[in-house]
Amino acid sequence: MSAQAAASFEPSPNNMEAFWMPFTANRQFKSKPRLFVSAENMHYTTIEGRKVLDATAGLWCCNAGHGRKKIxxxxxxxxxxxxxxxxxxxxxxxxxxxxxxxxxxxxxxxxxxxxxxxxxxxxxxxxxxxxxxxxxxxxxxxxxxxxxxxxxxxxxxxxxxxxxxxxxxxxxxxxxxxxxxxxxxxxxxxxxxxxxxxxxxxxxxxxxxxxxxxxxxxxxxxxxxxxxxxxxxxxxxxxxxxxxxxxxxxxxxxxxxxxxxxxxxxxxxxxxxxxxxxxxxxxxxxxxxxxxxxxxxxxxxxxxxxxxxxxxxxxxxxxxxxxxxxxxxxxxxxxxxxxxxxxxxxEDLFNRANELAPYWEEALHGLKGTKNVIDLRNLGMIGAIELEPIPGKPTARAFDAFLKCYEKGLLIRTTGDIIALSPPLIAEKSHIDQIFDILSGVLKTLD
Known part of the structure; x- marks a missing residue:
């Protein structure tokens, strides 16, 4: 989508109602939509023009990153x-x-x-x-x-x-x-x-x-x-x-x-x-x-x-x-x-992921002791942060983290009260640092 086209899109319920979104709380989303209009390497760009670091490889799929010219x-x-x-x-x-x-x-x-x-x-x-x-x-x-x-x-x-x-x-x-x-x-x-x-x-x-x-x-x-x-x-x-x-x-x-x-x-x-x-x-x-x-x-x-x-x-x-x-x-x-x-x-990306995995592990397990974190687990370039559920409100704590991370320029994925992470394999150590810096800050703010 061009910048002009993006600017002309009005993200209101009238524009958005026809699309029945998969695995999505449709009413919640359409009340305050989150829209991407472009992507390159490790980042998405929102309709407002903000950069969002992709810590999920899209949906576990963009292993080579985004906008690859060869493809x-x-x-x-x-x-x-x-x-x-x-x-x-x-x-x-x-x-x-x-x-x-x-x-x-x-x-x-x-x-x-x-x-x-x-x-x-x-x-x-x-x-x-x-x-x-x-x-x-x-x-x-x-x-x-x-x-x-x-x-x-x-x-x-x-x-x-x-x-x-x-x-x-x-x-x-x-x-x-x-x-x-x-x-x-x-x-x-x-x-x-x-x-x-x-x-x-x-x-x-x-x-x-x-x-x-x-x-x-x-x-x-x-x-x-x-x-x-x-x-x-x-x-x-x-x-x-x-x-x-x-x-x-x-x-x-x-x-x-x-x-x-x-x-x-x-x-x-x-x-x-x-x-x-x-x-x-x-x-x-x-x-x-x-x-x-x-x-x-x-x-x-x-x-x-x-x-x-x-x-x-x-x-x-x-x-x-x-x-x-x-x-x-x-x-x-x-x-x-x-x-x-x-x-x-x-680009030897499989071996690159293997070499990055220990750094990824250390960064993830650096969250041990953070409020509400009851487990951390990892393998390769996959990680999970399990949060203590809010009594009577399953999924709410993790979804709150998802929304706050998005506002701070980070895309994560949640399932239940678990945050799942799987960045593109082109990630640099600086991207890993940024992912866990944002996550650490957000987790400390959760009720």
Missing amino acids: TEAVSKQIANLDYAPAFQMGHPAAFQLASRLAAMMPGDLDHVFFTNSGSESVDTALKMAIAYHRAKGQGTRQRLIGRERGYHGVGFGGISVGGIVSNRKVFGSLLNGVDHLPHTFNLKEQAFSRGQPAWGAHLADELERIVTLHDASNIAAVIVEPVAGSTGVLLPPQGYLQKLRQICDKHGILLIFDEVITGFGRLGKSFATEYFGVQPDIVTSAKGLTSGTIPMGCVWVRKGIYDAFMDSAAENMIELFHGYTYSAHPVACAAALATLDIYKD
């Missing part, structure tokens, strides 16, 4: 050359190029890629693949899916069924049948103020054995977890927990799905959580950082054996998987993703 030029060139190409029975070169590059980023035989348009679509794609895979292998009774309490896997019916955030589930009916949940991995008493992975809690993975005993492995298709649960407030996997899940899944022939929509593309200081933790799942979902948030796009990696099972179960001239999206491997999204991968590689 915008690639998108502009692509849209002028090939604006759209159908993905059903047709293709375009960039889709195959991107898939090859993404496959090369994953360990082992996670070497086939299916394109989606969001994390929600990636999750529903992965769940469908898991069930259909077992059917292709002659094990059609394996239909049950296992998620985790406090898990977030997007907003499709599959994703909210395996997800475990109450507010995302409670008003949408019975959801999918045949879904169970593991307990979440957070325990404030045992884990408070952990630096990195907490030492307590690996035994929680053993709950999967209880679920297997209840239903029998022959009825279970897959377990899906976020390696680090992000949207629920940054819940870290205890030491050895993910390794245990992998072992139990192997023992019972259950597929393990990692939802890496947040942890993918450098957020932990490695390419993906599967590299960071040294645990290889059977399916990986992603989105967000794939294009650094510039164009909606997601993807799903599967192991070679899963892909081969589909190829082997259908006649050569038949469709092997009746699933896909109009915009799968959209040419413009592919161009954005390829340019984004170039930036990650050329």
